[in-house]
Amino acid sequence: MPDSAVLLIDCPDRRGLVARVSSVLYEQGANILHADQHRDEELGLFFMRVEWALHVSSGNGAAFDLAAFRSAFTPLAAELEMNWSLTSSAQRPRVALFCSRYLHCMADLLHRWYTGELHCEIPLIVSNHRDVEPLAAFYGISFEYVPVTIASRDEAEAHELDLLALNAIELVVLARYMQVLSPRFVAHYPSGIINVHHSFLPAFTGARPYHAAHSRGVKLIGATSHYVTEVLDDGPIIEQDVARISHREQVEDLVAKGRDLERVVLSRGVKWHLERRILRYGNKTVVFD
């Protein structure tokens, strides 16, 4: 996969947006690979994602001039009141993984990263338990053990924030990390913490969702990946999936079946975030496919 640039836009909707954005791209010589847009009619908002090649695959091989594009695009973006970001796949985002004792999501993410499915750097793994240490060592990633008690949470979080800053982390992934993060911590990464919750949100928020699902007698269980906000299990949903269960299955069977759901929804959420496919707005996400 050759290097590419991604432009993400959200702005008030008005006529001619696609024409004006695509004209600038055309004039700058962009060879568009994918483009998608969306309108939220209720809110009058427009969203767009464009991806184009940074090197022409054939011919003289001249590279696309990102700086020139940025200069040409900035006044248009200002005129149209855009929130926008321009990223190059040449820069791989730096990600930290947090977990507690359950390692199925962690093992899954690390294997996907190792085989190139997740386009990022993973310089840091943090846990309040030591179980993940051998796995971190196997993949050559720094492991930091940060135990947390109710009394020590503030101190622990301060230490974690230092570690994240030191490693220039852009995205924190909570791969079954069983500690609730403080609003203060969340505020440091306003759009950069992805969590997996082991239920089909908004059903069964909080602790022990598989027990709650079993007790309610549902016929499907689910898992959800979402951005973390100050309100527990209430952030913008990125992905959800479900599996059928029967009366024969006890809570431990739900837990086992749920692990496969958790792996899938979390890894998809992380992958889409890294590929700049997700736009947050209000408490929702647009996920361009």
Place this chain on the structure above:
Amino acid sequence: MPDSAVLLIDCPDRRGLVARVSSVLYEQGANILHADQHRDEELGLFFMRVEWALHVSSGNGAAFDLAAFRSAFTPLAAELEMNWSLTSSAQRPRVALFCSRYLHCMADLLHRWYTGELHCEIPLIVSNHRDVEPLAAFYGISFEYVPVTIASRDEAEAHELDLLALNAIELVVLARYMQVLSPRFVAHYPSGIINVHHSFLPAFTGARPYHAAHSRGVKLIGATSHYVTEVLDDGPIIEQDVARISHREQVEDLVAKGRDLERVVLSRGVKWHLERRILRYGNKTVVFD
């Protein structure tokens, strides 16, 4: 499909239950078609469903003697503290269908009934609107128009209960009937009212669940068929299903997609009830497949 008998049992779990029940069936000459059992270990309960042929397909063609079986089984059932029911497929349950203005579930159930997929009689359709009248006429089913206002609910329900009694109805199916039934009404059919709710319960109980789902930004929508209890949208769940949605879909798209889910979960729930596949216990169901 030849006539068959179904025996449904729930009782305290103890050793030897299957041996003792199947020995009686063997001694009485039952030719078993399907048998299934389930233990709820937490509650110490045992559930069983056995279905056997009422006529031997070959040989002298002697019919199975249901009365003799009942006599032989009664003392065993008493000794083992069983709740049990014995039904013959020769008796088709009598069902009433209730609806309001949306007719997709109604049209679906009627077509399935007409083609023999639902093994029952449908002598009565009740609605607080007249939209369903032509459909009822097409299928030759009595239609009763019972308008309901807040002021007239008690009177309307009394009239409906009269109609149900007059038609010897055993099962009431709420096929998108938009009135909340009173506890008094529900108490007349303690295990005989099936409803479809247009969400993945327990998420989005109450009114306008598709609006709530759209507002929360979920990535899957669902529908649920369940037995009606005194508490709204809280009865034992029979069946659930979900469909994937994207940011492109507005509330009206969710409503349209949801109709297909509602049809499927309601018709399955009704079919399984009619085939005596469902055992209720606590606020759950065992559905034998």
Place this chain on the structure above:
Amino acid sequence: MPDSAVLLIDCPDRRGLVARVSSVLYEQGANILHADQHRDEELGLFFMRVEWALHVSSGNGAAFDLAAFRSAFTPLAAELEMNWSLTSSAQRPRVALFCSRYLHCMADLLHRWYTGELHCEIPLIVSNHRDVEPLAAFYGISFEYVPVTIASRDEAEAHELDLLALNAIELVVLARYMQVLSPRFVAHYPSGIINVHHSFLPAFTGARPYHAAHSRGVKLIGATSHYVTEVLDDGPIIEQDVARISHREQVEDLVAKGRDLERVVLSRGVKWHLERRILRYGNKTVVFD
């Protein structure tokens, strides 16, 4: 839903296509509701679907001038070697439904049409059996009984083609029509015959696919809607879906479960065709969502 126009394009891929098309739309004052595009990199093809409002919802309410747009767009389309079509939702496509004895797809399509879910006219129902006649009468649609034998096929098809011509039919939907159409018939509607096949194509082509699925011991059954071509069950696939089965299910259970799949994949295929969401190329489809 207010009236809208849909522009469908396929052409050789080149830079600037989106910019040029959207500029014409902008200049002509189009208020775009949805736009989507796709590139097939292997084949070097570009596909685009744009939908815009024909009446401005607020303000002076001036209608969009489709004829003026057509004039402005034609030279661009010629220059860029486009295949293109421009349709207005004010013109509802005319559809004929064919069936044999199984009526579940027919009943489903007719109910969806009646409630406005399918945006078309249905002036004609054709069958080689009389079973569908009451349903046709209920919905007020002309029914034509055209029996077919091996000897009479040519004559029967000639009669059917006359009926289709007489009714100005644009789309033929085979809703479990159990006769194989001749290449001559198919050639009259090169992109206008949709069929449902009761398997997950390309597995189990031909007759009795549920028997074949049961015999092979698959764990999921499927259904497929597709455009009809000269080669049986080989045309471009529009939609597919599957359902899980178990060893407990006999062929007749597969048939019953399959009916729900057939209804869903066929109705989606027809709906998407009517909404001009489908572009055929080679033996495939692009379905814009």
Place this chain on the structure above:
Amino acid sequence: MPDSAVLLIDCPDRRGLVARVSSVLYEQGANILHADQHRDEELGLFFMRVEWALHVSSGNGAAFDLAAFRSAFTPLAAELEMNWSLTSSAQRPRVALFCSRYLHCMADLLHRWYTGELHCEIPLIVSNHRDVEPLAAFYGISFEYVPVTIASRDEAEAHELDLLALNAIELVVLARYMQVLSPRFVAHYPSGIINVHHSFLPAFTGARPYHAAHSRGVKLIGATSHYVTEVLDDGPIIEQDVARISHREQVEDLVAKGRDLERVVLSRGVKWHLERRILRYGNKTVVFD
């Protein structure tokens, strides 16, 4: 999970089978945890799986006497012409994993085994490439590198069979092993080789199924786990699953999405085999849930 015994039976169907089997279990004092049975009416066959506890959880804790049960059951089994097996969970089956260069299934199986989800020993990993070596070392499993060429296949297989015999292997799992095994090899493990094929069988047998699926334009891709027989991709199917794809996805996207399907269907197949849930008959499986 305490130790348990599993009895698997298949035999000609006749009346009273459940009564007679469960009576012996009752007389021997078995505390049944799960029991399930199935009849294939076409073939006149009966299948049964019973699982019971080997230690009573409360009271004097006397162990169930498996040898006494075997003695009591043997004459009944002979009389009723049963094929049967009796296994104790105290003996963990010995499994060998084969792979080539793709390691996603391997990494997944190893993690599941490590966390106790797969109830077996894994003394041996075999590959015709060295890629898996670090993973084998991490989990402390012997790795054997056995390169294969067309010329050397016989010799390589002879070496592999020696390794399997030396390690007393009962089950061979082909976790994306890209070599076709000879009939001679397969004959050594007539019911003991599980493979994953990356398509929804019987569609797209043979090489490069994702390319074939892309070329045919299907809307869902699948994966299948099955027992290996002499005929390639034709053995009894254990489990299948599918995922939705769109026109936007290229072959490499299908490959990536398919990896998640392959992991799930293979790990389920292996788990069910280890839990003695699968009965093979003809070219099919009964999978008791």
